[in-house]
Amino acid sequence: MKIVTKTARFSSPLYLESGRILEPYEIAYETYGELNEDKSNVVLVCHALSGSHHAAGLYESDRKAGWWDGLIGDDKAIDTKKYFVVCTNVIGSCFGSTGPMSGMYPSEEPYRLKFPVVTIKDMIRAQMQLLSSLGIYHLRAIIGGSMGGMQALQFAVDYPNLADNIISLAATYATRPWTIAFNKVAVEAIRKDPRFKNGNYDKNAFKKEGLDGLAIGRIAGHISYLSPASMDEKFGRNYVSNDGLFELFGRYEVERYLEYNTANFARMFDPLSYLYIVKAINTFNLSRGYDSLYDAISRIKSRMHLISFSTDYLFFPEEMEHIYKMMERNGQSCSYLEVKSEYGHDAFLVELEKFDESIREILK
Amino acid sequence: MKIVTKTARFSSPLYLESGRILEPYEIAYETYGELNEDKSNVVLVCHALSGSHHAAGLYESDRKAGWWDGLIGDDKAIDTKKYFVVCTNVIGSCFGSTGPMSGMYPSEEPYRLKFPVVTIKDMIRAQMQLLSSLGIYHLRAIIGGSMGGMQALQFAVDYPNLADNIISLAATYATRPWTIAFNKVAVEAIRKDPRFKNGNYDKNAFKKEGLDGLAIGRIAGHISYLSPASMDEKFGRNYVSNDGLFELFGRYEVERYLEYNTANFARMFDPLSYLYIVKAINTFNLSRGYDSLYDAISRIKSRMHLISFSTDYLFFPEEMEHIYKMMERNGQSCSYLEVKSEYGHDAFLVELEKFDESIREILK
Numbered sequence: 001m002k003i004v005t006k007t008a009r010f011s012s013p014l015y016l017e018s019g020r021i022l023e024p025y026e027i028a029y030e031t032y033g034e035l036n037e038d039k040s041n042v043v044l045v046c047h048a049l050s051g052s053h054h055a056a057g058l059y060e061s062d063r064k065a066g067w068w069d070g071l072i073g074d075d076k077a078i079d080t081k082k083y084f085v086v087c088t089n090v091i092g093s094c095f096g097s098t099g100p101m102s103g104m105y106p107s108e109e110p111y112r113l114k115f116p117v118v119t120i121k122d123m124i125r126a127q128m129q130l131l132s133s134l135g136i137y138h139l140r141a142i143i144g145g146s147m148g149g150m151q152a153l154q155f156a157v158d159y160p161n162l163a164d165n166i167i168s169l170a171a172t173y174a175t176r177p178w179t180i181a182f183n184k185v186a187v188e189a190i191r192k193d194p195r196f197k198n199g200n201y202d203k204n205a206f207k208k209e210g211l212d213g214l215a216i217g218r219i220a221g222h223i224s225y226l227s228p229a230s231m232d233e234k235f236g237r238n239y240v241s242n243d244g245l246f247e248l249f250g251r252y253e254v255e256r257y258l259e260y261n262t263a264n265f266a267r268m269f270d271p272l273s274y275l276y277i278v279k280a281i282n283t284f285n286l287s288r289g290y291d292s293l294y295d296a297i298s299r300i301k302s303r304m305h306l307i308s309f310s311t312d313y314l315f316f317p318e319e320m321e322h323i324y325k326m327m328e329r330n331g332q333s334c335s336y337l338e339v340k341s342e343y344g345h346d347a348f349l350v351e352l353e354k355f356d357e358s359i360r361e362i363l364k
Numbered sequence: 365m366k367i368v369t370k371t372a373r374f375s376s377p378l379y380l381e382s383g384r385i386l387e388p389y390e391i392a393y394e395t396y397g398e399l400n401e402d403k404s405n406v407v408l409v410c411h412a413l414s415g416s417h418h419a420a421g422l423y424e425s426d427r428k429a430g431w432w433d434g435l436i437g438d439d440k441a442i443d444t445k446k447y448f449v450v451c452t453n454v455i456g457s458c459f460g461s462t463g464p465m466s467g468m469y470p471s472e473e474p475y476r477l478k479f480p481v482v483t484i485k486d487m488i489r490a491q492m493q494l495l496s497s498l499g500i501y502h503l504r505a506i507i508g509g510s511m512g513g514m515q516a517l518q519f520a521v522d523y524p525n526l527a528d529n530i531i532s533l534a535a536t537y538a539t540r541p542w543t544i545a546f547n548k549v550a551v552e553a554i555r556k557d558p559r560f561k562n563g564n565y566d567k568n569a570f571k572k573e574g575l576d577g578l579a580i581g582r583i584a585g586h587i588s589y590l591s592p593a594s595m596d597e598k599f600g601r602n603y604v605s606n607d608g609l610f611e612l613f614g615r616y617e618v619e620r621y622l623e624y625n626t627a628n629f630a631r632m633f634d635p636l637s638y639l640y641i642v643k644a645i646n647t648f649n650l651s652r653g654y655d656s657l658y659d660a661i662s663r664i665k666s667r668m669h670l671i672s673f674s675t676d677y678l679f680f681p682e683e684m685e686h687i688y689k690m691m692e693r694n695g696q697s698c699s700y701l702e703v704k705s706e707y708g709h710d711a712f713l714v715e716l717e718k719f720d721e722s723i724r725e726i727l728k
Contacts, residue, residue, distance in 0.1 A: 018610035177618035178592035231541035246382035254541035
């Protein structure tokens with residue numbers, strides 16, 4: 001599989017939903033496989049909150065492959081022998097695309113809290129610019145899970161002629177207060193952390209020791225990505241402290257897992273980017289800009305494929321089913337699969353074997 | 365209804381599950397109604413994590429009545445014309461019973477992190493001491509929800525001859541990693557808050573402005589007490605900031621609710637008490653000290669009444685049902701009611717009308 005990692009720079013403004021503009025801006029992206037002559041073999045992959053454009057393959061220095069490596073590659077469900085796969089880092093993120101810690105042109109001073117709020121609509125508008133710059137005007141498919149699934153849905157509504165197929169996993173039509181509440185833990189924990197300094201932290205401040213507030217917020221994130229049953233299976237009531245059960249700060253295995261993973265995460269993710277991306281998730285509402293959800297959904301011309309996970313506690317299966325039912329009543333092309341899983345929301349990253357075949361079928 | 369608020373002081377040691385002792389110790393408690401001559405009309409009520417012994421009635425300076433005022437009173441389900449109701453503040457709490465900020469006798473220095481870990485078993489052992497001191501050796505019923513429901517279950521197992529009826533609501537037989545994970549947000553947020561000072565904060569430090577870490581942890585708590593549907597109903601996607609949707613720190617109504625309530629909570633609850641009580645909840649396991657859960661449950665002689673709530677996302681109905689099925693198979697007296705509710709875990713405090721009649725029946 002041929003992998004190319006690049007950053008594209010755009011000097012024309014990106015008009016944002018807020019009315020503000022981003023200018024100039026950069027989009028980091030990766031491609032897998034090769035573009036065919038008539039550019040008819042493109043699949044766009046969209047990433048989730050903490051993801052990046054590194055969706056597949058292994059960098060030399062890395063221990064872990066891209067976040068959907070099990071799905072993207074030669075002879076895999078998204079077959080890079082056939083398809084040219086593109087994945088971009090969303091604007092607002094911290095892995096190469098323009099975000100709050102990028103320089104505010106022409107100065108090199110980072111935007112920080114002056115960065116404009118970006119939405120899911122803005123994220124896909126930026127991706128449209130990238131695709132145009134590559135001379136790509138039609139896609140075989142757009143696929144993504146969680147916030148990536150939101151992007152896929154928004155593409156379907158905003159650009160009805162763009163893609164043959166839309167595959168949205170573990171997402172929703174509008175973020176519910178339940179999810180906003182989970183995100184609120186991170187928002188408050190980051191804002192109230194004295195080291196956050198109201199966004200004026202040193203750029204390298206958290207490389208050695210991550211921001212506590214982000215790690216704390218991420219604990220709430222992990223809860224929402226898992227499920228009660230997956231935690232039973234993974235951790236049970238195992239206790240891992242040498243000091244015994246009656247030490248106040250003695251830890252259950254689930255606590256050790258949360259501490260370890262969230263501390264790592266806080267070292268590699270930028271707190272301002274986290275706030276901005278969480279805001280994009282909170283404000284996601286397919287019907288915004290249209291008369292109603294029905295009006296938005298009615299615009300869709302692509303074949304829609306919705307995949308939910310039975311124990312997803314962040315975006316519940318009913319939410320995807322709601323879109324499916326609306327499209328079905330409306331006579332639009334739509335399939336819906338509820339994957340039986342104990343893995344919770346994270347199933348879209350973990351239990352690939354349970355929907356791998358469906359993706360192959362769709363792309364055939 | 366006659367209300368008496370008192371604090372009892374015990375100079376003999378309380379032997380704790382950890383092997384440590386608490387000596388001396390105090391128990392704050394409230395009683396409602398009057399004790400009959402043969403002391404045969406006593407109902408013990410057990411409170412949850414953030415509750416206190418103030419279960420019913422209105423203090424003069426208070427705007428809000430006790431936490432189960434709708435259930436306890438003259439002619440109410442727990443009828444204070446008939447019953448003498450006792451509710452104690454659990455040890456480890458911060459409303460009058462001995463806890464981490466109590467003086468470490470003979471000094472007046474607070475225990476802080478030297479306070480011993482207390483468990484649900486310890487909490488009920490302390491209540492046994494209080495009951496003995498009042499000359500009460502038999503109860504008509506023990507009732508409680510959430511951590512109060514854990515206490516009721518533990519009473520049933522540890523003191524099989526104590527109560528005619530045990531009524532446990534919205535609880536479990538052993539705390540699952542899912543709940544431990546929710547609690548972990550508070551544990552980490554409190555510990556990592558610089559104002560917590562490793563427990564060495566000034567006793568009055570948080571009266572004006574609560575500890576941020578406790579407020580942040582409490583956000584996670586609120587999520588687990590509510591349900592996706594109750595949040596939809598209560599908040600929807602209403603946005604309450606004047607600055608418009610595209611302000612980074614603009615707030616949805618659910619966010620305002622969480623900010624307001626958790627800030628209030630952090631002013632009235634002690635952070636160390638929170639850590640100790642959360643630890644008691646995390647370590648709750650009915651089978652500890654017995655060969656198995658079956659062995660523990662088999663000891664129960666009281667009539668058991670289990671009430672769960674269909675959308676409880678903290679202690680799931682299956683968990684209560686598990687106890688019910690075990691007792692039923694075992695030929696023990698047990699009833700089980702799953703209340704249909706959209707209110708989540710908090711339904712045991714909110715939707716009293718849905719189980720009021722059941723409580724009346726049980727106590728008849």
